[in-house]
Amino acid sequence: MRVRIVTIFPEMVQAALTYGVIGRAQEAGVLDVRAVNLREFTEDRHRTTDDTSYGGGGGMVMLADPFRRAVQGLTREGTIDHIILTDPQGEPFSQAAAEKLAKSDCLVFLCGRYEGVDDRVRRLVATDVFSIGDYVLSGGELAALVMIDAIARLIPGVVGCTEATAQDTFCGALLDYPQFARPAVFEGVPVPRVLLDGNHQDIADWRRFQQLDRTRRWRPDLWAEAELTMRDLELLAGVHHSDL
Numbered sequence: 001m002r003v004r005i006v007t008i009f010p011e012m013v014q015a016a017l018t019y020g021v022i023g024r025a026q027e028a029g030v031l032d033v034r035a036v037n038l039r040e041f042t043e044d045r046h047r048t049t050d051d052t053s054y055g056g057g058g059g060m061v062m063l064a065d066p067f068r069r070a071v072q073g074l075t076r077e078g079t080i081d082h083i084i085l086t087d088p089q090g091e092p093f094s095q096a097a098a099e100k101l102a103k104s105d106c107l108v109f110l111c112g113r114y115e116g117v118d119d120r121v122r123r124l125v126a127t128d129v130f131s132i133g134d135y136v137l138s139g140g141e142l143a144a145l146v147m148i149d150a151i152a153r154l155i156p157g158v159v160g161c162t163e164a165t166a167q168d169t170f171c172g173a174l175l176d177y178p179q180f181a182r183p184a185v186f187e188g189v190p191v192p193r194v195l196l197d198g199n200h201q202d203i204a205d206w207r208r209f210q211q212l213d214r215t216r217r218w219r220p221d222l223w224a225e226a227e228l229t230m231r232d233l234e235l236l237a238g239v240h241h242s243d244l
């Protein structure tokens, strides 16, 4: 997958792309993520990417034309599947959106700054507008990186064990079960006994119950949408306690 991040701070973005899952996926050739300097798509000698807002009010607005030129330039590298504007007013980004976008060959992220981006970018350039949450960041770079991280780990071959992503929080609209590693007792809190006994069916049942119970208690919004199996109902009826 090719991913391009159009930004006035390419160095900030590029540094983050060399670590962890994204860094390894790039080394393996599964992913090619690059920051693109928006200033390279300006025409004036000051490389201007922003201006004052029509109608007044403080703060600067990012110009539409450099974004349009950047996207036109990137189109020459190959077809772009989604041109994503980062925007707190956008559609809330979700695991479902990450799953859909992970099927793409090429994604372009547009990063705003200051008071935001000229609205004509949303109307004329972007194909999708995503927000990573109901709060306002100072720029779209971190939002783009958050989305790219969530998308990249769903591309086959990026995360070592595909089972690991299949059981993650939100897969199937449930939270993930709790995880434990050494030591067996930490600060007086033991690992649940069932995980040490080696009975695979008991472990699977315990984990599923934890997923159901955590989602029911902590995320009633997800719980309302959860599709429960007969086995889930049995687990919920038969187990009346949580070890945590």
Ligand SMILES: C[S@@+](CC[C@H](N)C(=O)[O-])C[C@H]1O[C@@H](n2cnc3c(N)ncnc32)[C@H](O)[C@@H]1O
Pocket (backbone or CB within 6 Å): 085, 086, 087, 088, 089, 110, 111, 112, 113, 114, 115, 116, 117, 130, 131, 132, 133, 134, 135, 136, 137, 138, 139, 140, 141, 143
């Ligand atoms: C300071 S914000 C502009 C906020 C804008 N004035 C508003 O209230 O809707 C500057 C840029 O940060 C990015 N940004 C801020 N919050 C975001 C969020 N929650 N999700 C995605 N992008 C965000 C966008 O690219 C935005 O253009």
